[in-house]
Amino acid sequence: MANKIRKFLKKREIEWVRILWCDNANVIRGKAFHTAFLEEHQEQGIGISIAQQAVPVMYDAVVPGSGLAPVGEVWLRPDWSTLQALPYSPGSARVLGDLVQRGKPWAFCPRGFLRRMVAQAEEMGLHIMAAFENEFYLLQPGVELEPVDQTLFASTFGMDLQAPVIREMAQALIQQGIPVERYYPEGGPGQQEIAIRYSDALQAADRQIVFRETIRGVALNHNMRASFLPKIFEMQSGNGCHLHFSLWQQGQNLMPSLTAPWELSKMGRSFVAGLLHHLPALMALTTPSVNSYRRLQPHAWSGAFRCWGMDNREAAVRIPSNPTLPSPTHIELKTADASANPYLALGGAIAAGLDGIRQNMTLGEPVAVDPGHWSEAERQELGIDRLPRDLGEAIAHLSQNSLLLEALGSELAQAYLAVRKAEWEFFKDWNLADEAKLLLERY
Ligand code: GLU
Ligand code: MG
Numbered sequence: 291m292a293n294k295i296r297k298f299l300k301k302r303e304i305e306w307v308r309i310l311w312c313d314n315a316n317v318i319r320g321k322a323f324h325t326a327f328l329e330e331h332q333e334q335g336i337g338i339s340i341a342q343q344a345v346p347v348m349y350d351a352v353v354p355g356s357g358l359a360p361v362g363e364v365w366l367r368p369d370w371s372t373l374q375a376l377p378y379s380p381g382s383a384r385v386l387g388d389l390v391q392r393g394k395p396w397a398f399c400p401r402g403f404l405r406r407m408v409a410q411a412e413e414m415g416l417h418i419m420a421a422f423e424n425e426f427y428l429l430q431p432g433v434e435l436e437p438v439d440q441t442l443f444a445s446t447f448g449m450d451l452q453a454p455v456i457r458e459m460a461q462a463l464i465q466q467g468i469p470v471e472r473y474y475p476e477g478g479p480g481q482q483e484i485a486i487r488y489s490d491a492l493q494a495a496d497r498q499i500v501f502r503e504t505i506r507g508v509a510l511n512h513n514m515r516a517s518f519l520p521k522i523f524e525m526q527s528g529n530g531c532h533l534h535f536s537l538w539q540q541g542q543n544l545m546p547s548l549t550a551p552w553e554l555s556k557m558g559r560s561f562v563a564g565l566l567h568h569l570p571a572l573m574a575l576t577t578p579s580v581n582s583y584r585r586l587q588p589h590a591w592s593g594a595f596r597c598w599g600m601d602n603r604e605a606a607v608r609i610p611s612n613p614t615l616p617s618p619t620h621i622e623l624k625t626a627d628a629s630a631n632p633y634l635a636l637g638g639a640i641a642a643g644l645d646g647i648r649q650n651m652t653l654g655e656p657v658a659v660d661p662g663h664w665s666e667a668e669r670q671e672l673g674i675d676r677l678p679r680d681l682g683e684a685i686a687h688l689s690q691n692s693l694l695l696e697a698l699g700s701e702l703a704q705a706y707l708a709v710r711k712a713e714w715e716f717f718k719d720w721n722l723a724d725e726a727k728l729l730l731e732r733y
Pocket of ligand 1: 528530590592624
């Protein structure tokens with residue numbers, strides 16, 4: 291193992307190895323060690339303050355009520371199976387870290403939380419496959435918020451304009467072992483979508499970290515800024531990061547069932563029912579920033595309503611159909627964005643879906659129209675709620691949701707909620723322009 295790592299690093303002339311983690315502000319952070327000191331860092335990694343998991347997005351201080359203080363150390367232990375050279379930063383490599391204390395998984399570790407949820411699914415005989423489907427803006431350098439172009443959805447002019455940077459992004463992702471499936475300019479000016487292949491849940495969350503890092507890194511090399519911030523421009527399309535799921539058993543996809551209602555298996559239906567049941571609370575994990583709620587508007591294709599539908603892009607859960615059978619093969623949660631910590635978002639969604647299966651939850655009727663066209667009274671009659679309109683509401687739901695709180699564990703839940711609350715209190719009266727300027731490069 292040690293030799294293999296040394297050889298890998300030497301061959302690629304790596305000087306620095308970054309160990310990354312994603313914190314409770316959902317910011318990706320890293321500490322790097324020099325390869326001359328590989329031996330010392332290989333097993334245990336690098337120490338960080340425990341209080342690091344209680345730092346919010348807007349300043350470098352510990353929030354109150356987190357259960358964490360600046361006294362105490364936790365170790366960022368490299369998971370060497372994730373080692374990759376960074377194509378956009380020669381001389382550097384990256385490895386994902388697990389937060390470990392005294393040799394044991396630390397209760398506050400987001401990656402550890404997802405591992406636990408994956409294990410719970412496996413105990414039920416279920417193997418979960420997932421993908422994060424990202425949208426992001428490319429902006430001009432400088433402090434002003436100026437998109438790199440003014441093109442429209444699926445614009446071939448936009449493709450030509452951004453071909454060099456998109457090509458390099460795809461190449462960099464592929465070089466890091468991430469299969470790239472599709473690309474098109476998204477609906478906003480300078481907005482892009484690059485879709486990658488689904489994989490095991492833990493790998494999908496790791497890929498989300500790599501994706502965010504790579505897109506930003508390559509954009510920088512092209513003198514652009516990339517941002518996944520859910521809403522940058524009031525009148526333009528938001529950045530979603532839709533979550534895709536399928537359930538598998540012994541290599542077989544359990545989602546389709548030709549004889550089932552909507553050709554979606556009972557297991558699949560209960561998973562969706564669980565997601566919808568817990569969604570208002572889950573949103574504190576999947577759409578966790580104050581900015582997230584600017585995106586979640588009716589008629590914005592962002593999943594603002596608590597309902598599901600076949601090929602319905604206004605429903606929180608869309609069941610995408612396939613051109614040929616079997617169909618459907620997976621489900622999509624649209625009420626998610628890339629300001630989420632991928633481990634927490636995916637782990638929370640898995641906990642919610644599994645609860646649906648355990649409790650045998652049933653799914654109501656699919657919605658076949660844009661629910662935003664109905665009046666509040668009409669929606670109420672059909673049991674379709676408008677989902678939380680701000681982070682404060684989502685925090686209140688999560689604080690009451692025993693399933694998700696237990697899944698997170700009391701320590702992680704307390705620290706995470708404390709960070710969410712601090713961000714909500716800080717930002718709740720800000721306008722979009724100031725908020726976007728401060729947050730643009732965080733996500
Ligand atoms: N930009 C939309 C969102 O905020 C999604 C558009 C689409 O359906 O791809 O989620
Ligand atoms: Mg899209």
